[in-house]
Amino acid sequence: MSEKASDKTEPHEKGTIDPSIIGRIAKLELRARLVVEGYVSGLHRSPYRGFSVEFAEHREYAPGDDLRYLDWKVFGKSDRYYVKRYEEETNLLCHLVLDISESMDFGTEGVRKFDYAATIAASLAHLVVEQSDAAGLVLFDDEVRAVLPPGNSAAHLRHIFDVIEKAKPKGKTELGTVLVRVSEQLRKRGLVVVISDLVGDVEEVLRGLRQLRSRKHDVIVLQVLDPAEIEFPFEQMTMFEGLEGIPEFLADPKSLRASYLARLETFRSRLRAGCLAERIDVVEMSTRTPLDVALTSYLSRRAATERAR
Amino acid sequence: MIPQFVHPLLLWGAAAAAVPVVIHLLHRRRFHRQRWAAMEWLLQAAKQNQKRLQMENLLLLLVRTLAVLFLALAITRPTFSDAPMLLGPARATHLYVVLDNSGSMAARSGTRTTFDDALSGVSTLVAALGENDPVSVVLTNANWDQQRQTGRPQVILRDTTDHATVRRRLGELKPAPARADLADALKLIEESVPATAPELRRVAIVSDLQEISLSGQRDRNSTDDPIRQSLLRLRDKGAEVVLVPVGRDIANVAITALRPAEERDVVQGSTAIFQAEVRNYSDRPQKVEVRFTVDGEERGETSQWVNVPARTAGPDAPPAATAQYYTTFRPEDVGVHVIEARIRADGLTFDDARAFAFAVRPRIQVLAVDPDLRSSDPNRAPETYWLKPALSTGDDGPFQVTQMPESEYHGLRTLNGWDIVVFANVERPAPDEASRTRLEEFVKAGGALFLTVGDHVVPQRWNEEIYRREGGLLPAALGSPKVDPQAVLRLDLKASKHAILQNIADPEFAVFFESPVLFGRMTLEGLEAEKDTRVALAYDDLARSPALVEKRFGRGRVLLYTSTVDDGWGRLPGSYVFPALLHETAYWLTSRGDADRNLAAFQPWTRAVPPEFASIDVACADGTTEKPEKDTASGPGSVVVSKTGTIGIYRAVMQLKAQDLLGRAPPAVKDAFTVNFSPLESDLRRIDPAEVLARYKDLIRTGGDAAAAADAVKAKAGEIAVPLLFAALLCLVIEVLLVQRIGRRRAK
Known part of the structure; x- marks a missing residue:
């Protein structure tokens, strides 16, 4: 259950949320609202429209239920007591796990991976809170740098925005180790959305994800990559300056492209296979990809969670 | 296995082989920078392919470099003369021979001369050539053609493929009694060798390497050494030079000069002295008999033994021993004679005899023009009173003096028959135009005019009659007489280097010849500005006033004595030096040399x-x-x-x-x-071939014997230009295939 959503060179459809435009908006809160509202207002055009956002159900009244929620119309028709259950009435916990390592401080088309990932995280937090679920936040590089337990108040949402806004991408990535630690800290099971470029050893990544799954969390992995990282479009002799302390490296990109892309494909396939086995959604996102894809991924997973409940 | 190149200058093109390497390096220096996050994947990809990529790049670089190199080398058309296993048939060889036939090559040891060895060497070289290989020969001293004997380097065979003709022509050659100039001979070869030619070009220098042939090139690093310059140009043309030294050390004693002991013509009635210089070019002193003959006949003491010292170290000629021969020529001997000096024959016979041709002149006829001869004034003695007995030393002496009054002289129609005309204090040297013309024609034709002054001379008149600024007989304009018995002066005999004074100033005879006291002289004006005029003798006054002034006039000579030849202005006639000075003057005035x-x-x-x-x-x-x-x-x-x-x-x-x-x-x-x-040429010292090779390192290939040289000139293998072209083409094909294959893989 995974999907690849890397939009390559096609122009963005009208109504979708262009990352490059969103990226130019400095205020994260405003960015998140635009993404969410734009997404909601455009649902009728979304391929994922009709998912469980409108879902509601009745159940038989039980002693102790709040009488305010009795559905008198149903009682009038069926002469039986049913209680209305509204969609706002949820207790989903969404943990947004955002990578702030230095590798995220990279972008070739005006949008850094970090900006893109931060916007996703903020948007998801906004959407979650809007839907009366609880959103929490974990920032990490090679260590867990910040943890905000889930909450659903407006104040909490602003707190999440503040923390994300103040985060600066730096430091190395130790994704496997960090996810293990994160899983230990997230005691209440919920939906864990890992937003990272996942640059590193795939086995380490999978080890961390498995640990999250072992704690009964539902996991969505949003892998944010720059288009250059996906396409490796360089032609001239290039001195690649490594981030996260990796020394620079002079190479002829043309001679390395095939090998690099093969390496990337190997990573993808092993990641997909590992995640499939653990029932983890993996969405690869180019920073060119419209941001609503991330929201859709979240909502589809949320719906599945609701169904499973 | 040293390659030779038909177009060696194009070897610079091989530098183009560096172009692919340079492009590769430049390409690596020109890159753009890119921050990169997914470094781990990139490094893994690079690590996985690094060796393969390096190999591919190296292979491409190698193939491209080789392609350019092979192409550049193919253009220079290299050949390997001593690698018979190489590809291609043997190339033709054009053999250029510099054959030294200078005098030293006639040196004999046993029955063979050095030149015999040289001819054998050339024959060996020619025999080593292919059947149709051309041969050119430059002789250092051309003497083979009876009609054109220049003694200079000359091409005697040019591009001849008929080797029988070459051998026949070689058999006609003989050494020439002259010095070789290897530099000029090489220059001639250098001009004959084309800059490009399909055949190999080999230059063989066959010589005894006599030191004198290479003289002037002692400084091995001299950039103006003409031999070095020729060798450099030959190398630039792709010609290979081999040295074929011949000959051996041979002792030699030579007569290096035969001439009169004094620089004067031989005159009937005088004793002539000839001297022969004998030099020993060996390391041991020698006692040598010198035999003289005149016109092939022995006259008087014809044999003389001389001790000839051994040569000393250093470049100078060895000291000479001198043998002298005296004889007197009678009136019937007037004419041309040849004296010959000869020593025992040795290794080099050219210099064992020497001859000198000379003319025995009849008595020198002196016309002494004297204004006081037969003078009616009893107080005046003839001006030539002393002169005649001083010159006329007997009826058989070399000079015959005829005195003539001035008036009678002016009546003469011709001066033919006289060798010297003496104007002894005459009043009118040339009173009219005809008289002056007659006198000038006489001197121009080789006659001698001796002018002396005295109280009869009016300077202005002399100047008018025989002085002209340019072209007159009088060496300089007369000024005025200075006669003062109290102000005496002398002739400065010892200071003069003039031929007239050669014997008089000789320290051996100086005690006999001291200048008498003089108290009168004629001054001269504007002497410094005169052309063809030289002071032969000066007085000892502070001004070094001229006493004897000479002037060349046509083929003859004019000599002006600025005092008197009688005792009018001094005591000269009564001194020992007077007859000697007159004799020497008369000889000098009339001698023409041989x-x-x-x-x-x-x-x-x-x-x-x-x-x-x-x-x-x-x-x-x-x-x-x-x-x-x-x-x-x-x-x-x-x-x-x-x-x-x-x-x-x-x-x-x-x-x-x-x-x-x-x-x-x-x-x-x-x-x-x-x-x-x-x-x-008598100095047979040779330069060690090893020294020549060291001096012209990299310019002359070998200094071995004829067989070794023949091996060097023989073309055993062909050029490898065609294989090189194929190799370059193959490299290009490989390059294209490699690029395509690599490109396809990278495009996947």
């Missing part, structure tokens, strides 16, 4: 012939008879003999046209000249 009769080998003999000339036959030293050609260079009245490549005596007999009424021809005029060996 340089034009004694020539070096290949120097042409030119002779003026009279209008009544009919024919002339020259019996040459080699036994042939030659009819001289008209010498257009010297004028219509001259003939020239150019065939003087054989040393020895040449005798000429000139027939004159019939003159008398009966048609009888006057007696034939006999003349003679000699051709002698260059004394420098």
